[in-house]
Amino acid sequence: MNEPNQTKEVKMVSTLxxxxxxxxxxxxITLRALQILKQVELIVAEDTRRTGLLLQHFAINNRMISLxxxxEQKKTDQLITxxxxxxxxxxxxxxxTPIINDPGYHLVKYCHQAGILVVPLPxxxxxxxxxxxxxxxxxxFCYEGFLPAKRKSRQDVLHGLTKNSRTLIFYxxxxxxxxxxADMVAIWGAKRxxxxxxxxxxxxxxxYGLPVGELLDWVKFDENRYRxxxxxxxxxxxxAKNSKPVISCDVMKTLALLQQSLPLKKAAGITAEIYGLKNNTLYKYILEQQVSADNVIK
Incomplete structure (x- = not known):
């Protein structure tokens, strides 16, 4: 007969x-995570050196391979076997948490296809x-991971998210x-x-949180703030009701350059297309500004 408080080792079979x-x-780290890391036959790590330091800290001596x-594609077949x-x-x-912007997606996908049990830990x-x-x-909310490294691709993604009403999360x-x-300021305006x-x-x-224009200035002030x-x-x-569109300085500069050789409406249309604004939004904005200026003069 087992002692009342005796802990049994969990038997793990064909489980990822x-x-x-x-x-x-x-x-x-959770107690359950430590238990699993001690008892599995194999630990699959993104970087065995880094995971090795974690295992060493908790006195876990277990076999590891990298993924x-x-x-990932090559190792997945071997691991499924x-x-x-x-x-x-x-x-x-x-x-x-593995898979979130890290390797392992293919392994999990093929485990499901092969009928192998997948158990996620929180x-x-x-x-x-x-x-x-x-x-x-x-x-x-919407998790977007890392934005593209190239500026044009990054700006395209930000343009596509301009009217997204969900909270956005980026690494x-x-x-x-x-x-x-700076791209967020140019595309979304300084107040987001x-x-x-x-x-x-x-x-x-x-x-630390601020309107993005102010946050950019805050980060620039001390390089330790972006380490x-x-x-x-x-x-x-x-x-907001009766709100006016936020037009960035970059938009106005581009419009001014195009106006040197094009009529206002045409220049506004091209500028709006470049910055992902709605058709006629910029043109109407400029006309409203001109009317406001005329009223002040009068």
Missing amino acids: YIVPTPIGNLDD HVHN QLKQGISIALVSDAG GPCAAMTALSASGIASDR ESPHRLLETL YVVLARELTKTWESI GEMVLVVEGYRV
Whole structure:
């Protein structure tokens, strides 16, 4: 007869466990995650060196192999074969919840197709951590991951999200943060509220929100404000009653250049197309500004 409080080791057969790991503070790992990492036959890690440090910290000595963007397709078939043979595997990424902007999607997909049990564990995720502390509406949100590195592609994505009413969540790298914020100002206007969550759960954690034009100036003031791992949480598009469109300085500069050789209506139409504005929005805005100016003069 077993002792009343005796803990039984869980028998794991043909199971892929998705195991989140801390995004900074190692104390954020769960007891269940530690149990799984100790008991599986194999740990599949994005970077075995980084995961090795985590395992060493918790005195876990288990077999690991790497699974990253360059070998995922090749390794997936091998892992499916091993799972079919009855072993249990834990999938981890460098930090946070696996699959979210990290390798492993193909492995999970083919496990489902092969009838292999997939068991996800709840745990750390930078996007959700930032959203929860942002003070921005969280009832409807859209995770966009990293924006494209090339400016034209990045601007195209931002144009496509201009009228999205959901809260938007982005990851961004330190060397592209200023460019991304500047593009947001140019495309969305300087008043869109954005929260920059940096180095979450780590020593230099910072969560700071401002209208994006002011946030760009705040970040520029100190290079330490754009170091480390960052999440941008952006307020969704809101249309206030009787509100006027926000026209950025870049839009007005482009319009002025085109007006040198084109009629106002034609120049406004081309500028609106370049910046993703609605047809005639810019033209009507300029006419309203001219009427306002005439009334002031009178």
